[in-house]
Amino acid sequence: MSLFCDTGLAERIEQAEVRLISAGCEAARGRGARGLLLPVAGGVASVAEEGSPLNKVAGLGFAGVPTEKDVEEIELAFGDIPVQVELAHLGDPGIPALLTARGYRLVSFENVLGLALDGGYERVDPAGxxxxxxxxxxxxxxxxxxxxxxxxxxxxxxxxxxxxxxxxxxxxxxxxxxxxxxxxxxxxxxxxxxxxxxxxxxxxxxxxxxxxxxxxxxxxxxxxxxxxxxxxxxxxxxxxxxxxxxxxxxxxxxxxxxxxxxxxxxxxxxxxxxxxx
Missing domain, CATH: 3.40.630.30 (Gcn5-related N-acetyltransferase (GNAT))
Incomplete structure (x- = not known):
């Protein structure tokens, strides 16, 4: 049976992503890198260091729409680093309108796939x-x-x-x-x-x-x-x-x-x- 994703499941997955990004960014700060974290509307804005894959805004869409002031603070905090927002399509539809009005451009998509594991999972060992x-x-x-x-x-x-x-x-x-x-x-x-x-x-x-x-x-x-x-x-x-x-x-x-x-x-x-x- 196909796995159905409602907004509750999407929020649960996105919050796991928020905790992943936050932990990595905090560790970057601990070793002397920039390590900036800003909570925003249920998500997080992270700047680990220049060029890092942890530089992003994640988890938005499930705790309301950020204010203009919230987004402006993020942009000021990122400074000379582009602000990348990864936004689930099941999140609040008001967020894309806010971002595009401030000059954000759609550059890509990524797919999130899921598999139910509540019945366990058997390991597969291909030959060799x-x-x-x-x-x-x-x-x-x-x-x-x-x-x-x-x-x-x-x-x-x-x-x-x-x-x-x-x-x-x-x-x-x-x-x-x-x-x-x-x-x-x-x-x-x-x-x-x-x-x-x-x-x-x-x-x-x-x-x-x-x-x-x-x-x-x-x-x-x-x-x-x-x-x-x-x-x-x-x-x-x-x-x-x-x-x-x-x-x-x-x-x-x-x-x-x-x-x-x-x-x-x-x-x-x-x-x-x-x-x-």
Missing amino acids: VEVRRTDEDFESWLDTVVEGFASPDNQGVPSHEEFPREILANAMRDLVAAAGVRRYVALYEGELAGAASCRGDNGVAQLTGAATVPKHRRKGVQTALLSARLADLAAEGCDIAVITTQPGSKSQQNAQRQGFDLLYTRAVLVKPAPETG
């Missing part, structure tokens, strides 16, 4: 693939993620974002340290072939990224990484798993083949940083 949870060798794990992301499948809508390795490493270390994100690696016939991460948050299993190195694609690595994380999180009591993908991407196709349903879409709106000089 071994998946392990790891707390060691962060650099090798990160190299695998970066290599996979640098060579995306030419399917679906391409991402509008790209992050330097050093900034991505900082964000992942912060999320592992403060948000409970755990890391996994996949080996194909003994060779490092893929890497992934996830976390549990009040029953929501967040799949926070996965990548396969190009030469090991189409061998079941993504399937193995996905099923290992789902089995572990289901065993720990999570009742729903969520994954965010680019629309029409291979990642979305793989997730739907594993039983995920499209729950809602986030619109990504950006206000460019003010010009100086």
Whole structure:
């Protein structure tokens, strides 16, 4: 049976995202980066450091519409960093009108898919693939993620974002340290072939990224990484798993083949940083 997403479920998922972003941003501040957090209308505005994937406004739409003053304060706080808002389409419809009137432009969409885990989940082990949870060798794990992301499948809508390795490493270390994100690696016939991460948050299993190195694609690595994380999180009591993908991407196709349903879409709106000089 397909999983239906009402506004209550969407809010629950978005609040898990708020806590993820907030924890990572606070960890950035703890290591001396900017680490600015502003609560806004049930969501949060986060600036970890220049160029970070944690620089965004998340979770809006389920606690009313921000005021003009709220948005202006966020823009002033971001300063010379573009303000990116990731807005669930199930949120308050008054928010897009407010943002576009202030010069925000629609730049992309991302899909949030979900899978019910309340009946547990069985691990799948494709031939030749071994998946392990790891707390060691962060650099090798990160190299695998970066290599996979640098060579995306030419399917679906391409991402509008790209992050330097050093900034991505900082964000992942912060999320592992403060948000409970755990890391996994996949080996194909003994060779490092893929890497992934996830976390549990009040029953929501967040799949926070996965990548396969190009030469090991189409061998079941993504399937193995996905099923290992789902089995572990289901065993720990999570009742729903969520994954965010680019629309029409291979990642979305793989997730739907594993039983995920499209729950809602986030619109990504950006206000460019003010010009100086």
